[in-house]
Amino acid sequence: xxxxxxxxxxxxxxxxxxxxxxxxxxxxxxxxxxxxxxxxxxxxxxxxxxxxxxxxxxxxxxxxxxxxxxxxxxxxxxxxxxxxxxxxxxxxxxxxxxxxxxxxxxxxxxxxxxxxxxxxxxxxxxxxxxxxxxxxxxxxxxxxxxxxxxxxxxxxxxxxxxxxxxxxxxxxxxxxxxxxxxxxxxxxxxxxxxxxxxxxxxxxxxxxxxxxxxxxxxxxxxxxxxxxxxxxxxxxxxxxxxxxxxxxx
Amino acid sequence: xxxxxxxxxxxxxxxxxxxxxxxxxxxxxxxxxxxxxxxxxxxxxxxxxxxxxxxxxxxxxxxx
Numbered sequence: 001x002x003x004x005x006x007x008x009x010x011x012x013x014x015x016x017x018x019x020x021x022x023x024x025x026x027x028x029x030x031x032x033x034x035x036x037x038x039x040x041x042x043x044x045x046x047x048x049x050x051x052x053x054x055x056x057x058x059x060x061x062x063x064x065x066x067x068x069x070x071x072x073x074x075x076x077x078x079x080x081x082x083x084x085x086x087x088x089x090x091x092x093x094x095x096x097x098x099x100x101x102x103x104x105x106x107x108x109x110x111x112x113x114x115x116x117x118x119x120x121x122x123x124x125x126x127x128x129x130x131x132x133x134x135x136x137x138x139x140x141x142x143x144x145x146x147x148x149x150x151x152x153x154x155x156x157x158x159x160x161x162x163x164x165x166x167x168x169x170x171x172x173x174x175x176x177x178x179x180x181x182x183x184x185x186x187x188x189x190x191x192x193x194x195x196x197x198x199x200x201x202x203x204x205x206x207x208x209x210x211x212x213x214x215x216x217x218x219x220x221x222x223x224x225x226x227x228x229x230x231x232x233x234x235x236x237x238x239x240x241x242x243x244x245x246x247x248x249x
Numbered sequence: 250x251x252x253x254x255x256x257x258x259x260x261x262x263x264x265x266x267x268x269x270x271x272x273x274x275x276x277x278x279x280x281x282x283x284x285x286x287x288x289x290x291x292x293x294x295x296x297x298x299x300x301x302x303x304x305x306x307x308x309x310x311x312x313x
Binding site: 025026027029030031032033034036037041058059060061088089092095096099104105109110113114115116117118125126128129130131132133134136137140141144145 | 262264265266267268269270271272273274275276277278279280281282283284285286287288289290291292293295299300
């Protein structure tokens with residue numbers, strides 16, 4: 001099991017922090033922007049919906065990059081590092097390593113440049129280089145406005161209907177899953193059968209998602225998840241789940 | 250019961266390091282032609298001015 005999938009129900013974390021700021025440090029904006037640009041320039045977008053002329057975009061970036069890739073990186077982390085690092089610190093580490101692994105930059109040049117800025121002092125970072133092909137930004141802005149839809153082009157033929165009891169499968173975790181650990185093996189009730197099919201960015205292999213499939217809103221009795229003592233009375237726990245994660249109970 | 254880890258703290262240069270690191274990464278990506286010198290600013294401006302809660306606020310104001 002990967003600890004990252006089993007966060008629900010962990011005790012001794014203290015009260016929930018209702019931090020409302022999206023970015024708690026100014027630097028976090030920059031890695032968010034880099035990630036968005038990578039998604040907007042991903043090499044799969046000529047097959048996406050809408051189809052983007054991605055091969056003609058004058059970027060040197062030629063990789064497949066989606067939310068799924070970012071999440072897969074976080075799931076691959078040593079669990080203690082996962083807990084030690086803040087949300088955008090994980091992004092910064094994961095994205096930097098990706099560019100190094102793919103050969104766009106070397107670890108040494110990143111370290112050298114970082115050390116140079118650190119020597120300058122916090123308030124004295126050199127200005128960023130200017131310029132670049134405007135066609136890159138045209139694609140990034142178009143992607144922001146038009147997106148990349150996961151909705152399938154096939155009609156749904158759902159296996160389950162409203163009111164049916166379903167059991168969440170306990171598929172051994174591979175590189176990536178969208179199945180929360182605390183639901184594995186639990187029995188819930190189909191609350192809503194969504195009208196369309198939805199795919200995931202890529203196949204997760206034996207985990208079972210990728211191609212468009214029916215998706216359900218499933219309700220669970222919190223007592224079945226957390227036990228009677230830890231559950232709020234008269235409450236219901238809901239989760240949207242891909243059909244591949246469910247079996248008849 | 251207070252945790253025995255309550256005195257754990259992160260180093261003071263944690264944010265300074267990350268700020269320098271992300272600045273270095275962005276500078277290198279611009280230099281290598283992955284993004285332009287304006288890409289990240291444009292992405293952030295989009296979320297600040299085109300897409301965000303203020304759009305909803307505008308719609309509500311118009312309907313009122």
